[in-house]
Amino acid sequence: MKKLHHLTSVKIIVGLILLFFIFQACKTEKKDAIKETDKEEVVEIITNAMDFQSIDTISSGWNTFKYINKSEETHFFLLEKYPVNKSINDGRVEVFPVFQNGMDLINEGKPEEALKEFGNLPEWYSEIVFSGGSGLVSPGETGITTLNMKPGYYVMECYVKMENGKFHSVMGMSKPIIVTNSESGNSEPSENFSISISSDQGITYDATKLPLKGVRSFEVTFIDQITHENFVGHDINLVRYDDNVDLKDLESWMNWADPKGLIAPAPQGITFLGGVNDMPAGSTAYFRVNLKPGNYALISEVPNTISKNMLKTFKITE
Template identity: 45%
Template sequence: MKTNNLTSLILLLSVLLFFNCKNEKETESIEDTTSHKNYGQVEVITRAMEFQTLDTLRSGWTTFSYKNLSGEVHFFLMDKLPSDSIVKSDITDHLMPAFDDGMKYLIEEKVDSAMATFGTIPTWFNDVKRYGGSGLISPGKTAVSTINLVPGKYMMECYVKAINGEWHTSHGMWKFITVVDEPTDYTPSKATHTLSVSSTNGYEFDGKPTAGKTVFKVDFIDQVPHEHFSGHDVNLIKYKEGADMDALVHWLNWMNPDGLRTPAPDQFEFLGGMNNCEAGETGYFEVVLEPGNYVLISETPKANEKGMLKTFVVD
């Protein structure tokens, strides 16, 4: 009887020791990962209509690795809010309804009603500053982008549309992120190519990309609101021979009822890029290029007529 009790006691202590060590390792791993990410490297995951990532980041250069594990095209954009006092109800009760109802009117081809509804967008939204993010990214792909964040309260969002025309933001694809005044110790990777973006000269691009890891530096010379109330950005897309480029230009304008709406046009694979940044700001994005046809294009109405569409071939 004593032997059985001793054996049971040893077994119990072994189990407790195992779980204690396991928990310590898990805690250590989580803490180490969080600390590492807070120093300039952040993972973002989407499995459906959400952003799984940290709520608090440090300021300065930060590289986001955005994994799209969902079945739809997404992106993320970092909107710096004009006030830390903006709360969830300001977004869900005032901002989103204006965009939701305005889009419904556009789908119904009631343009005047749509414009009037967009006119009810809260005035504070005009003072939002944009500090980049990823370009559009296809399901199963990962977008890597590096941006320079200043302290403040941000709204991370994706405003691609679902198959019924509703914004992804209205399906929960947004979150608040606080950037604290404590800089990272991170610096961007050395650029392979530089792309300048402006409303006057469009894309000015140096060199010819080759196969392999490529880092694009994007300099925003200026930033102006276009016909869709937003600025210009850069999206990298691989396309198949014979793909309809006009269909892509049309789809990238969200003001079209079927623009930015699921499903994305065939023959195109979205590989990330650099979302809207303020004038004078710089962002970086990286990708492993394989042989094929590529296009750099802005999510801007008539991007082809504004010089914001550049094709290139990787041999």
């Protein structure tokens, strides 16, 4: 009986060990399955200098863009949906030079002549649909933006200015992107914090539910869209800034039509972390960022952001 009892005990122990390993195997398989389904396909865009390195064709629907700025200057990317039968070659001949000539005249102190030059934009320019993109991204930073893309022909552009006043777009920072009729199958992201922006209310959100530190997803809804004094629509840019930064300097720098605006170098003590570029009224997009303790601002790339309520600040604490 004692021997039989011993054998029974051994069987029980062996059985428990087997159950333990089976449980761990199942647990591992489940963990791997979650990891597999959580994988996110992204459209990677890399800037090394005055360039966009990316694929040329993407699917329609929800797409997440990972913009990696490896250069020494601040950049963004804006996706412009061109009208039928127009291409980047038309833009480089009929659009980019007009803006550069106008900017040169502004720098020369000739605003009236600059305004006249902007009148030389082709009629089809008004048919371009500005369809989002990243906010400004500082050197060494990465911006992650998710957009719902419609099929069509797009031009990717950055028009931050070099120290000599030349737009990055005329220096090579533009390229075509084709969005096909094939759906990506990606789902709309979830959000941790919702923002709205409009021409009459500015940037609005629930100040009682500010995001906490860590990786957070921001939802941005464009209530309306207008063309501001500097010929662009409103957008959202996330900034982390040092305690000694004067936000009025940031406000001035965000206006490209100012000779000292949107030009290298960016203001000291400022780190741009992405956001969502211009989009049509009714659009919703997302951007994701790892929030560290510090001072933050949401700001639009338009003149007079403070009076338009398009410069809002908040803090992330430990």
